[in-house]
Amino acid sequence: MKKTLCIVISLVMLFLTAVPAFANGGALTLSSSGGTDYSIVVSANASEVEKTAANELKKYLDKITSASFEIVDDTAPAREKEIVVGDTNRRDYSTLCPEGADDDAVRILTDNGKLYLTGGKARGALYAVYTFLEDWLGCRWFTHELTVVPETTELTVPAIDYYYEPCFKLRQTYWMFSTMYSDFCAVHKLHGIMAYLPEEYGGGRYELAVSSVHTMQQFVPKSLFETHPEYFGSDENGNRNPNLQPCLTNSDVFDLALAYAKDYFSKYNAVLSISQNDGADFCRCEKCSEFIKAHGNTDSAVMLDFVNRVADEIKKDYPQAKIETLAYQRTQTPPTGLTVRDNVVIRLCPISTCTLHTLDDPSCPPNKKFSGDLSGWSDLTDKLYIWDYSTDFQYYYALYPNITTLQGRYQYYRDNNVVSIFDHGCGEVTVPAEFHELRIYLVLKLLWDPDTDIEKHISEFCAAYYGEAGDDIIEFIENFEKSDAGFNIRTFKECHNGCQDGGISLLNNSSLSSSDVKKLDSIIEKAKSRELTDDQCRAVEGVELSWRFFKNATFSGEFNWYSPFTDPEGATAQLVKDMRDYGIVLLAENWSLYFRDEEPDARMMPTFWYRDENDLPPDILRDMRLRVFAHGLLKTLFAPVLFIANLF
Template identity: 25%
Template sequence: MRRLEGSGMRAIDPGSHGQTEQWFRRASFLLLLGRVRNCIGALSAAVCGFGLLCASAHDAHDGGERRDSDEISLVEDGQSRYRIVIAADATLPVTFAAEELQKYLAQISGAQLPVLTGASADLTICVGPDGTPPEEAYTLRSDLKDRGDDGYVMGTSGRWIVLAGNSPRATLYAVYHFLEEYLGCGWCVPGDDTVPRQATIRIPQFHDAIGPPAFSMRKIVHFVDPDADCAVTQAYGPDYIRKCVLPRIDWMAKNRFNWVHPGANGPHIWERDRLRDVLVPEVVKRGLHLEVGGHTFNTWLAPDLYAKDHPDYWTGGYVCLSHPDVAPLMAENMNKWLDENPEADVVDLWHNDGGGFCHCPKCTPVEPGADDDEARAAYTKTYIHFANQVASLVARKHPEVLVNFLAYSHVTDCPAGAERLADNVLVGLCLFPRPAQRTMRPLETSPQDLDRNLRSQIPAWQKLSKHFYIYEYYTMSDWHEAWKMVKFWSIVSMMREDIGFFRRLGVAGLSSDLWDADWCPLNMYAFGRLSWNPDLTTDQIIADYCRRYYGRAYEPMIAYWTLLEEGLRESWNTDAPVNWRDQQRVAMIEKALSQAEDARIRYRIHSTLAKHRPHWPE
């Protein structure tokens, strides 16, 4: 399905006291049975309860009563009589979901459960709705109703286990959620899963219905820093994709993001670096949406192809959007690319980066002596009209594809009297450059001039567009000179306030920029959780992350991240830079390293906090 889901969002209900009680009961139940080895980390994760983190207005337990007696013996001493069953005509993501379940059950217990197709029998894990027991089919349909494309159900019926979603992608979510909630797995950092080891797996009867998420679009933009370690051959080369981007795509699916967005920022998207065969299959087999491009004026109007014969396409080095040939030519090249890449759901028509634009009288129609604001407003109207021209031509051949218009830099502000964007245009508003400010405050209440202006732009662009999302910067890249001077290592408290604000405004989509060296693990983990449920607290997110990732060292690491967040929140009431409490944090890291049970946990502590040097010990 190419087209975006509707923007109508359902309210998300925070974890209730009753749900919290159930999670503590489950943790106690697991402990008494002695089913989990390394119980401190795994049971603490159970106490946090991923079901609590994902609870929606359709309560996680509204599809059926939870019965904590009558446990299911899934694996005994490394052996299992269960089989995994999918439909004979299962889609690729459903097949992959079954394979992932098989893989992780083997890693946890050593048991090799077969994946079978066709009719189900007793002692079966049904992956996907088509293999559901007949007596459960009506209940499943009822549970999945009104939960959106990403909604899913996990449940038991006697000795059956059902993991099924409203889409193939949602079925994969159900598998990862089951592994996380009931078996103690964790997906905190790309390429570094937490997988407990236990030869015997017993689970209680359960029935959880999840969804819809608060935001129908949950996206990460994958850029590259040519100087970073991950750029192993060349920017966006196949080796880079395999080493860096593919683990992130895997992590995204495990954390229930649904849009992958490689930003090539160059004249050739696939051809230059032979990326299609490396990247696209990994997106497709997870059922994720694909957006491609980045800053693409030079992609759809490549200077090396057109500048010699048509120098008039550019004025002062910038693409002339009012030239009568430019919009049709860009649309033609875009359509050719879409013919060859039918997997793309969205294609970008972003301005080239850098802030410059064509000042010819047609692109920027202003009176002599007009100030910069007037020039930018006039040009933004031209950009809107140009985007509509291109989108109209794309719609004739690819009606299900959206064209992404980016309100960014010199075209951030929505001009008065602008024409409405076409229905096949997706508008992204960049909240740039918020991380370069002295303090990072919640957008809704911030008195800072930049924040106040950006706050006003959200409803303005929403009124002009059918499809709209927020483009954020949760990874604090070093490439921006101002960001090197102002570090915000942990901004979960601000993210929580902002994402709740975006939901109240009816925003349907969230996206974050990402550069090689700037993966901020807790911020990105929080992004995934909050984009499903903005009512989670900062403390809940920190505790869940630390208990899943830091093993026996989780307590000092909870204290560490909590201290960072306290410093951030204090800065909201002062003009001074954030006090990150360096000496206190050093003591907490030393304690965490002393409590780490093995080299892997020590590595996690070091690698996660590598950006915080020189304020923590070797």
């Protein structure tokens, strides 16, 4: 990690506050006056992960204490004072970890002068080291660039007897920034997606050798439509269409998918995704319609039945193989009268949920619907995975209000037997702004432990990342998310739907009052006035840019066209310049919106910045003309007032 911020943590901070309470009765003094009597012990046959664990422990202990901790293998004579990492001859592993311990389980124990750091066979020793460094010694890895390591000449740890198994067995994210780096993923116990985790960090990727989702087009490509239209979905009028899902009750379609699956598993020791194409309606032929109607009137019926049948055949030759499918949009609701095969993984996608309510809030219709579907799938399978969303795909840099509801969301997943979470963020974006790095940090903490002290993590992160402006940023987040800004936003490509307002789009209707805007503006100005380092100034600037971008998209504040006292075109031009100067290029998913050489049309919301006026939807064009006319009229009517105001 490039820049390590080494600080001395005082008595009022994390590192030393825990020690006095355990000064007697099993406490270990690992270092005193810059020296140590302890050595780090690993097995002579240590795995790559255990070797990494020992090396990482030495690196950080040396930094913290200025002592030099020696690493020896367990063929050396046993000593009274040892830090034992992984499975060694110093103690029977079965006395430390239960039989069948999770691969990522963490075990930390002090006993008879020794400190044991071990756990699950795959990554437990490494995770035990990182847990010990973080929870007992105060190390923090906020971003890949910002690490906090305490320094002390007297290192004493209390008596420890700790065992933990994560409830989410697979933890992955799709973000750029810090999670691009395997060392950062490792310290946060993350199984890599953006970063490949080598064996020294325990590997642990969930392998889908080809595509991860929306794979039906691979089995039944559109090129077959001309010769085999019957392979493709039918609308209610009997018209076959290559843009619909394949006909999943067609036996030839099943044979195509099965042949693909057999070939796949002959080549790869990996999970196969058999999942619906994105955005397409399902077949409404008589056979499909009857099956759907008989099993709960949900499209998941034909999808699950199709996947089950492929899984049954595959199991005959590949008993360990697994097939994953999606419960997504039209297949979100589980069917009735069907089971999920034990070699099938269901990945439920809460893309229609709103972020400003908890998932179990009965007053929020989409969340109420989703919670029922989640419960239904949980009853059908013990391998329920989640594909979650924590960004605005249309506006990557607009403020996204989910910080205060993240923990409740993850706890709800845990309570409903979810065993894996993939958090889908803005993985295409390389320049962090908004609260991108904070959100990543919190997601990583919750993936490991949904009951973690989230308020502590927010406070610590903001203090380190934003410096003296940290409390201001927290105040801004709380005020923004508690206001009706973007009321009941849900993540879904091109729109933000209000769950109680009949689908009112945030992009067309700002729900921020002028007093809200002024208050949030004042908090930003307060944050900018603090004494900050260059990095902290840039971090605060990133929040301000995202706030201005949000206001631009919602015609709020200085971007309000219905005020004679604003210059929205000038404000937009300045915003675009500032965002470009910051390094921002990509603004939306799949490069559907990005900064181009030409200047954007400042009369429009960002979605339509680069659209030709003649190519605009009629309602968008009408609204734009109304805004411009109203602003011009107000400017004219208030011209005398503005003239007098400018004199002073």
